[in-house]
Amino acid sequence: MDPRCTMKSGVLFVMVFTLADAVSMKTQAYFNRTAYLPCPFTKGPNISLSELVVFWQDQKKLVLYEHYLGKEKLDSVNAKYRARTSFDGDNWALGLHNVQIKDMGTYDCFIQRKTSKGSVILQQTDTELSVIANFSKPEIEVQNVTRNSGINLTCSSKQGYPKPTTMYILITNSTNSTHEHSGDMQISQDNVTELFSVSISLSIPFPDGVCNVTTLCVLETESTKIYSRLHNIDLPESRFVQEERKSWIACIIIIVLLITGIVLSYLVKLCWRKQEQPGIS
Structure with a gap:
């Protein structure tokens, strides 16, 4: 039939x-x-x-x-x-x-x-x-950066198909050393379009001996890789470094004040001496 x-x-x-x-x-x-x-x-x-x-x-x-x-x-x-x-x-x-x-x-x-x-x-x-369906370019959101808790990051991407295979973040420090960090992906699917959205949240240990890092998020599917924009993060200094810097600044200010005081004292004495000298007739 x-x-x-x-x-x-x-x-x-x-x-x-x-x-x-x-x-x-x-x-x-x-x-x-x-x-x-x-x-x-x-x-x-x-x-x-x-x-x-x-x-x-x-x-x-x-x-x-x-x-x-x-x-x-x-x-x-x-x-x-x-x-x-x-x-x-x-x-x-x-x-x-x-x-x-x-x-x-x-x-x-x-x-x-x-x-x-x-x-x-x-x-x-x-x-x-x-x-x-092509996923959107991954976006990195920096939630918190401290010396004690490390770097707290979230990376997300939307409206793609099929379901992604993995998502991870690359951290490159000022010495050009790169490390890969991954975690559990949070995946949701739209009830109408059936497209997927994905995100990961990571708390990355604070690198020693550096003051800034560059982050890059990578989303992998069965057929391609999608990269986020490079994101620069300036790392806060330790309390010891901050206090040491404050001490140095305070010392410099004191030294400048002392030098200024000495110079002013010398100039005042010089003026008095000129005034005490008898005039020439």
């Missing part, structure tokens, strides 16, 4: 066909973009579209599009696919627009030819569609 058998005017139309080996293909599309479902016709190069019935259906047997003897036929198209498809007759492919995560799955294309005995399936193409 034809996969599209329908009942019209009380008559059941049964399509007779000879099914050749089905062709299996894979295609990938970006979220909210257009997916192309190929149906290359190789069995009859001299047959025109006006002699054929070409249609696509999804894994639930819902019809996406039908080209019937040279014309589009909309009455058999499921409501969820209306106004979402376009047929490329030159390349024998169907464009499925505004692709969502829920559109992933297998799609079948059938090419039939009308005969006096019914319809004969000349070719079937099965296409497995996968959908991807």
